[in-house]
Amino acid sequence: MSSFALDITKEHCPMTFVKVKLQLSKLQAGDTLEVLLSEGEPLENVPKSAVEQGFQVLELTRVKGPVHKLVIKK
Amino acid sequence: MAENKKLSIILMSGEFDKSIAAFTLASGAAAIGYETNVFFTFWGLNNVKKKKGRSFIGRGVLARFFNFLLGGSRKLPLSRLNFGGLSPILLTGLMKSRNVATRDELFNASVQLGVNLYACEMALTVLGLTKDDLIPEVKSILGVAKFLELSAGGQTLFL
Numbered sequence: 001m002s003s004f005a006l007d008i009t010k011e012h013c014p015m016t017f018v019k020v021k022l023q024l025s026k027l028q029a030g031d032t033l034e035v036l037l038s039e040g041e042p043l044e045n046v047p048k049s050a051v052e053q054g055f056q057v058l059e060l061t062r063v064k065g066p067v068h069k070l071v072i073k074k
Numbered sequence: 075m076a077e078n079k080k081l082s083i084i085l086m087s088g089e090f091d092k093s094i095a096a097f098t099l100a101s102g103a104a105a106i107g108y109e110t111n112v113f114f115t116f117w118g119l120n121n122v123k124k125k126k127g128r129s130f131i132g133r134g135v136l137a138r139f140f141n142f143l144l145g146g147s148r149k150l151p152l153s154r155l156n157f158g159g160l161s162p163i164l165l166t167g168l169m170k171s172r173n174v175a176t177r178d179e180l181f182n183a184s185v186q187l188g189v190n191l192y193a194c195e196m197a198l199t200v201l202g203l204t205k206d207d208l209i210p211e212v213k214s215i216l217g218v219a220k221f222l223e224l225s226a227g228g229q230t231l232f233l
Binding site for chain 2: 010011012013014015017018020021022045049052053
């Protein structure tokens with residue numbers, strides 16, 4: 001099991017979703033991906049779309065200001 | 075709301091800004107798990123020609139001249155204020171400076187995410203082109219009936 005990290009706080013639609021999806025597609029069962037993302041569309045939709053695609057959201061917490069940490073597990 | 079998570083885009087336009095719109099939608103949809111199809115017809119085919127600049131390709135003198143004038147993905151004009159091809163360069167620079175994905179980045183992301191690219195059989199015939207004139211990422215050449223079959227049950231957009 002491996003852990004990966006991705007910062008999409010400086011990205012804009014649709015690359016927020018695109019970068020997460022490309023990273024998720026590389027995960028093996030049991031791997032986790034920690035994503036730093038901003039409030040607004042990324043925070044509203046990235047966790048939702050991960051769950052819809054069969055991934056598990058382990059954690060979603062505010063880090064600082066508008067930045068949140070999302071941990072996704074395959 | 076469509077029953078299936080499926081988006082099919084018919085890209086008839088050969089304009090730079092509409093290409094950005096098409097691949098923004100395509101890559102975004104594919105990233106959130108949509109089955110995504112892009113069907114290129116007429117000027118939209120300029121997006122997927124192997125020759126990205128101006129080149130005399132195609133069968134027949136008129137078609138070759140026409141394809142030279144149309145060009146490939148490096149020659150897509152802006153729909154307004156193109157200024158002889160300067161504006162797409164300026165717009166790309168602006169997008170980069172704002173950390174927004176460029177047309178090429180969106181196109182590459184679409185391909186990486188498995189967006190299905192199809193070309194219109196009739197338009198290829200008119201322009202004297204074959205599948206060999208298109209990039210290998212174009213999955214197949216289709217007619218209307220097959221496209222309707224592929225897009226059934228999802229959302230379809232015409233650009």
